[in-house]
Amino acid sequence: MADLDDIREGRDFGLDQAIAGQQFYLKGCDNLDWGMKDRLSRIFNKKSGRTVMLAFDHGFLMGPTSGLERIDLNILPLVPYADCIMATRGILRSTVPPTSNKPICLRADAGTTILTDMNDNVFMDVQDAVKMNASAMAVMLAIGDPKMEAKTVANLMEAVNAGQKYGIPVMGVTAVGKDMVRDTRYFSLASRVCAENGANIVKTYYCDGFEKVVASCPVPVVIAGGKKLPEMEALELCYKAINDGAAGLDMGRNVFQSDAPIAMIQAVHALVHDAMSPKQAYALYEEIKAAVKAE
Ligand code: 5RP
Numbered sequence: 001m002a003d004l005d006d007i008r009e010g011r012d013f014g015l016d017q018a019i020a021g022q023q024f025y026l027k028g029c030d031n032l033d034w035g036m037k038d039r040l041s042r043i044f045n046k047k048s049g050r051t052v053m054l055a056f057d058h059g060f061l062m063g064p065t066s067g068l069e070r071i072d073l074n075i076l077p078l079v080p081y082a083d084c085i086m087a088t089r090g091i092l093r094s095t096v097p098p099t100s101n102k103p104i105c106l107r108a109d110a111g112t113t114i115l116t117d118m119n120d121n122v123f124m125d126v127q128d129a130v131k132m133n134a135s136a137m138a139v140m141l142a143i144g145d146p147k148m149e150a151k152t153v154a155n156l157m158e159a160v161n162a163g164q165k166y167g168i169p170v171m172g173v174t175a176v177g178k179d180m181v182r183d184t185r186y187f188s189l190a191s192r193v194c195a196e197n198g199a200n201i202v203k204t205y206y207c208d209g210f211e212k213v214v215a216s217c218p219v220p221v222v223i224a225g226g227k228k229l230p231e232m233e234a235l236e237l238c239y240k241a242i243n244d245g246a247a248g249l250d251m252g253r254n255v256f257q258s259d260a261p262i263a264m265i266q267a268v269h270a271l272v273h274d275a276m277s278p279k280q281a282y283a284l285y286e287e288i289k290a291a292v293k294a295e
Contacts, residue, residue, distance in 0.1 A: 009185070013215040025049050026247070028219040029200065035167025036200065039135040042103040043084045043169075043201075044220065044247060048273045051222065051248035054082035054265065057107040057138075058252060059091065062114050067256035071095045074256055081265040086138060086250055089128060103135035105171055105250070109155050111140075111148075121148065123155040126162035136201060137163060138171040143190040145177040153197065160198030171250075172199030173224075184209035191217040203250050206241045214245035225251035231258060231267075231285055235278040238271050248272055263288035 024030050026040055026049060044051045056075050059068055067074055072095050079085055079100050086105040087096065106129050111121035121140065129137050139159040142148035156172055163170040172194025180186055184207055191202045195218050202221045204213065214221050223241045225234060234254040241249070249272065258264035267285035270276045276284070 010188070010212075010216060013212045015211055015215055026220050028195070032169075032200070033167050036163075036169050039103070039167065040169055040200065042135045043105065045083060045273055049247060050242070050272050051083045051250075052081075052265070052269050052272050053084040053086050053105055053222065053248065053250035054078055054255060055086040055224070055250045055252035056091070056256060057087050060088050060107060060110055060113075067253065067261075074261070076100075078255065078261055078265050081262070081269055083248075083269075084135065089124070089132060092132065104132065105136040105138050106132060106134040108134075108137035108159060109139045109152075117147065121151055121155055123158045123162075126159075126166055126168070129162075129168055130166050134168055136169045136171050138173050138203070139199075140173045140175045141190065141194050141197075141199075142175045142177060143193055144180050144186070145175070148175075148177070153193075156194065156197050156199065163200070164198070169200035170198065171201040171203055171222075172197070174202065174204040176205065182207055184212050187213045188216050191221060195219045201247075206237055206244075206246075210241060210246070211244040220247035222246060222248045222250045225249065225254035228253045228257040231264060232278065232282050234258075234264075235267060235271060235281045235285070238268055239278045239281075242272060260285065260289035260292060262292055 026044055056068055058065055071091055079102055084103045084105055088107045108124045109121050137159055139156050140152055141156050142152045159170045174190035176182060187204050187207050191204050191213055194202045200219055202217055203224055206223050223246050238249055255261055255265050263285045266288055267281040270284055271281040
């Protein structure tokens with residue numbers, strides 16, 4: 001047990017200072033192997049340093065939720081507009097054509113579903129991730145959850161050990177338990193624990209003070225979209241996250257549950273890579289939505 005006496009909150013995050021001596025275009029990745037860098041540069045655009053990942057792995061916990069009833073109908077039309085897709089091996093093999101040639105962030109752990117209190121989780125065989133040509137493996141970390149924390153940290157360690165062996169980056173996904181407060185302190189701690197344990201990318205949620213979460217995490221941070229918001233609010237959320245230093249998004253419901261998913265993913269893409277404001281991106285959303293309707 002660590003000495004918990006006199007733990008002091010971090011205060012100086014050097015928010016106005018660039019990272020000293022960084023060479024590779026992604027934060028914290030200078031010392032990674034060639035294969036890792038190759039895979040990361042399939043996920044993150046080399047010009048903007050950012051990514052728009054399309055997440056549709058929700059079914060492994062929730063079943064066929066709204067917008068994911070038919071992956072072939074709901075999701076495949078969106079795939080060309082994503083920089084990377086995040087899904088389970090079951091959905092990839094059964095429904096996503098390998099000829100789509102998108103980098104994949106493979107959901108590499110699984111546990112119990114929303115029908116039970118989650119209390120266990122396992123990590124897949126890394127050789128299957130190699131066979132699927134995964135560009136990254138995503139593993140959940142449930143920090144602060146008394147039933148899940150130890151097991152999910154162990155899964156992350158296993159994923160990082162395997163990832164290092166085969167040159168596959170690991171994305172640590174910070175899950176938020178029902179009782180956790182969604183604040184800077186929690187997300188900074190969860191994100192930093194992912195990175196300290198070897199995650200090469202961290203996926204977390206936006207919160208007030210997000211720039212501190214990003215500054216204190218030594219590897220690229222992407223945000224999940226969370227529950228469905230009105231389109232303008234979702235674009236504002238993306239803008240704030242990017243402005244505060246996020247290296248992109250790994251978004252699901254705010255795209256596939258949108259009134260016009262094809263328009264929404266393109267609007268998000270323009271905001272992330274082309275420095276569009278939320279207002280400009282929303283105008284683009286409306287424009288594409290109207291054009292798709294007219295077809
Ligand atoms: C679940 C996940 C989901 O992929 C993630 O939450 C992204 O989806 P959304 O934008 O709908 O929140 O990682 O563990």
